[in-house]
Amino acid sequence: MGSVLTVKNINVYYGAIHAIKGISFDVNKGEIVTLIGANGAGKSTTLHTISGLLRSKTGDIEFLGSSIARTPAHKIVSLGISHVPEGRRIFQGLTVEDNLQMGAFVTKPDRIARNLEYVYEQFPRLKERAKQVAGTLSGGEQQMLAMGRGLMSDPRLLMLDEPSMGLAPILVDQIFEIIHNLHKAGTTILLVEQNAQMALSIADRAYVLETGKIALEGSAEELMGNEQVQKAYLGE
Amino acid sequence: MSLLNSLISGLSLGSVYAIIALGYTMVYGISKMLNFAHGDVIMVGAYVSFLLTNHAGMNAWVSLLIAIATCTVLGIVIERLAYRPLRGTGSLAVLITAIGVSYFLQNAALLLWGADPRMFTSLFKGFKTIHAANGSLTITPESLFTILANIIIMIALTLFVSKTKAGKAMRAVSEDNGAAQLMGINVNQSISLTFAIGSGLAAIAGVLMCSAYPVLMPTTGAMPGIKAFTAAVFGGIGSIPGAMIGGLILGIIEIFSRAYISSELADAIVFACLIIVLLIKPTGLLGKKINEKV
Known part of the structure; x- marks a missing residue:
C-alpha cells in the first residue's frame, strides 16, 4: 500500500486571494480518498493544483515518488493522473467518440481500442450515442462521458470533481455505483464532493476542508460518526 | 450575361x-x-512571391510554395514573440499588440521593399481566358483558379479538423482550453499550428489576390484584411463554414454594388450589410450560440 500521491504544504493564490493555506495530504494505492467541504473551501482548487492548471507557491506535490509541482499540465496526464473536472467540461461540439479519443490523447495507440471497449462496458449508454454530438447529451450522460473520457488515459490516479453535481438522485446512485466498481477494479480515486453523505459512504479516508485549510481528517467511518461533521455536512 | 459575369x-x-x-x-x-x-501577412506572402519571380527569375508556382513556407514561419514567430507572452492578460493588451504587429509589418515592408507600387505578375499568366456564350461570358483563369483553390482549401480544412487527431485537438482547445490540457493536449502547440495554417493560407490568398488585382504595396493587405475580418464576423467568428459563407457573400455584395449601384459606395454597402446582420443576429450567420447544460 504505497503512497500514490503526496501533497505537502501547498499554498495557492488567485491574485490577492489566498485560496489554499498550507494543505498536506496523501492518497495510497487502491484507496478512495475524499475531500469534503463547503462551497469555496478550496476543494476544486486543490485538484487544479495537482493537475497543473494552477501552481502552488510553496511545498511540493509528489506522484509515484517524483515531484510534479513544476510539470506542465499536459505532461501530468501522461504520468497517470486523470482529472475529471467540475461541471463535466466535455467538448460539446465533438461527438461522444471524439471526446473519448481526446481523453486518450496521450495513450499508446495499441491501448486505445481496449480502453474504449472498457469505457463502453462501464457506460453502455455512451456506446449507443457514440456518433452523437456531445452537447446534445443529457446531464447524466454528459457526466458519464466526462468520467469515461477520464478513464481513456489509463489513469493510476483518477480525480473526480463533484461527479454528482446537478444530477437527479437516481443518477447520483448510478454514478456512485460506477465509482464503486472502478474502485473494486483497483483504480485509485481522489473524490471531491459536496454530497458528503455519499462521499463518506464510499470512501476509505476523508479530509474536511474549511476555508483553504484541512479542518479534520480520518477514516470515512470515523468522520461519519463525528459530531462536527454531522452538524456541518451531513445535515443531522 | 453581365449578371453572371x-x-x-x-x-x-x-x-x-x-x-x-x-x-x-x-x-x-x-x-x-x-x-x-x-x-499584413498576406502582403508579405505576395511580396515574397513577387520578388522571387521577378527578381530571382524563379518559377511562379515554386515562389508560391516558398511564400507559403515563409508566411507559415512568420505566423508562428509572431504568435511566439508577440502574443504568447500576453496570454492570460486582458484582451485589450493583445488587441493593441496585434495592431502594433500590423504596423510593424507594413513599415518593415516599406523599409525593405520601398513604397513604390509593384505590378504583380499573375500566377496564371500562361492560361487562357474562357469566353462562352458568343463572347458575352468571360471567365478569367484568375477567377476560375481562385474559386477552385477556395473549394479545395475548404474541403481539406474541414477534413483536417473533423478527421485528424491534431485537428480534433484544435477544436478541443478552441472549446475549452483548460479541459484540453487535462486531456494531455499541448495547448501551445495547438495554437502554433493554428497560426501556421492561417498564415500559410494568407500567403495563398495574397498571391491569388495580387494575380487578379496586380498592384502590390506595403499597405496592400490592410483593406482585404479588414474585409476578411468583416467576413469572418458576418459568418460567425470562430466558425469555419461561417468564414467561407461570409467571405463569398461579402465578395458578391461588393462586386454587385460596384456594378449596379456605385463603386464609391461599394465598401460602405459591404459594411452596412455587416451592421444589419449583427443587429439581427449578433453571433453572425453561423455563429455558435453558447448553451450550457446542467
Missing part, C-alpha cells in the same frame, strides 16, 4: 476573402484574439 467576379473576390477569413476565424476560435496583423 459579376457573379463570377464576386465569387472569386469572395473566395479570397474566405481564405483570409479562415485565418481570422481559426485564430479567434483557439486563442480568442483578433489577429489584426493577419492582413
Whole structure:
C-alpha cells in the first residue's frame, strides 16, 4: 500500500486571494480518498493544483515518488493522473467518440481500442450515442462521458470533481455505483464532493476542508460518526 | 450575361476573402484574439512571391510554395514573440499588440521593399481566358483558379479538423482550453499550428489576390484584411463554414454594388450589410450560440 500521491504544504493564490493555506495530504494505492467541504473551501482548487492548471507557491506535490509541482499540465496526464473536472467540461461540439479519443490523447495507440471497449462496458449508454454530438447529451450522460473520457488515459490516479453535481438522485446512485466498481477494479480515486453523505459512504479516508485549510481528517467511518461533521455536512 | 459575369467576379473576390477569413476565424476560435496583423501577412506572402519571380527569375508556382513556407514561419514567430507572452492578460493588451504587429509589418515592408507600387505578375499568366456564350461570358483563369483553390482549401480544412487527431485537438482547445490540457493536449502547440495554417493560407490568398488585382504595396493587405475580418464576423467568428459563407457573400455584395449601384459606395454597402446582420443576429450567420447544460 504505497503512497500514490503526496501533497505537502501547498499554498495557492488567485491574485490577492489566498485560496489554499498550507494543505498536506496523501492518497495510497487502491484507496478512495475524499475531500469534503463547503462551497469555496478550496476543494476544486486543490485538484487544479495537482493537475497543473494552477501552481502552488510553496511545498511540493509528489506522484509515484517524483515531484510534479513544476510539470506542465499536459505532461501530468501522461504520468497517470486523470482529472475529471467540475461541471463535466466535455467538448460539446465533438461527438461522444471524439471526446473519448481526446481523453486518450496521450495513450499508446495499441491501448486505445481496449480502453474504449472498457469505457463502453462501464457506460453502455455512451456506446449507443457514440456518433452523437456531445452537447446534445443529457446531464447524466454528459457526466458519464466526462468520467469515461477520464478513464481513456489509463489513469493510476483518477480525480473526480463533484461527479454528482446537478444530477437527479437516481443518477447520483448510478454514478456512485460506477465509482464503486472502478474502485473494486483497483483504480485509485481522489473524490471531491459536496454530497458528503455519499462521499463518506464510499470512501476509505476523508479530509474536511474549511476555508483553504484541512479542518479534520480520518477514516470515512470515523468522520461519519463525528459530531462536527454531522452538524456541518451531513445535515443531522 | 453581365449578371453572371459579376457573379463570377464576386465569387472569386469572395473566395479570397474566405481564405483570409479562415485565418481570422481559426485564430479567434483557439486563442480568442483578433489577429489584426493577419492582413499584413498576406502582403508579405505576395511580396515574397513577387520578388522571387521577378527578381530571382524563379518559377511562379515554386515562389508560391516558398511564400507559403515563409508566411507559415512568420505566423508562428509572431504568435511566439508577440502574443504568447500576453496570454492570460486582458484582451485589450493583445488587441493593441496585434495592431502594433500590423504596423510593424507594413513599415518593415516599406523599409525593405520601398513604397513604390509593384505590378504583380499573375500566377496564371500562361492560361487562357474562357469566353462562352458568343463572347458575352468571360471567365478569367484568375477567377476560375481562385474559386477552385477556395473549394479545395475548404474541403481539406474541414477534413483536417473533423478527421485528424491534431485537428480534433484544435477544436478541443478552441472549446475549452483548460479541459484540453487535462486531456494531455499541448495547448501551445495547438495554437502554433493554428497560426501556421492561417498564415500559410494568407500567403495563398495574397498571391491569388495580387494575380487578379496586380498592384502590390506595403499597405496592400490592410483593406482585404479588414474585409476578411468583416467576413469572418458576418459568418460567425470562430466558425469555419461561417468564414467561407461570409467571405463569398461579402465578395458578391461588393462586386454587385460596384456594378449596379456605385463603386464609391461599394465598401460602405459591404459594411452596412455587416451592421444589419449583427443587429439581427449578433453571433453572425453561423455563429455558435453558447448553451450550457446542467
